[in-house]
Amino acid sequence: MDNADGDFKIGEFVNIRIFEQQSQRQLLVPNSAITEISGVPAVFVKESAERYSLHYLKTGADNGTATVVEKGLEDGERFVMSGTYQLKMIYFNQ
Numbered sequence: 289m290d291n292a293d294g295d296f297k298i299g300e301f302v303n304i305r306i307f308e309q310q311s312q313r314q315l316l317v318p319n320s321a322i323t324e325i326s327g328v329p330a331v332f333v334k335e336s337a338e339r340y341s342l343h344y345l346k347t348g349a350d351n352g353t354a355t356v357v358e359k360g361l362e363d364g365e366r367f368v369m370s371g372t373y374q375l376k377m378i379y380f381n382q
Contacts, residue, residue, distance in 0.1 A: 316354040
């Protein structure tokens with residue numbers, strides 16, 4: 289990384305995000321929607337009114353706000369984006 293202007297000092301921590309062009313479509317899920325069950329990432333998918341199912345995921349790249357889903361979720365499925373902790377507790381108490 290070129291630091292010609294001297295903006296960054298030696299020993300200073302910086303966050304760098306690299307963006308690349310993608311020719312294929314990828315399914316991104318907000319990180320707030322992903323929960324972990326026994327160390328495996330998962331999302332709750334809405335099946336019908338007040339009925340949710342748990343889908344385990346195989347995840348890819350994470351840009352800090354969203355994660356690429358490689359397997360476990362289909363395009364167009366409706367999933368829970370907030371309140372996943374409450375659903376997780378209900379799931380464990382069944």
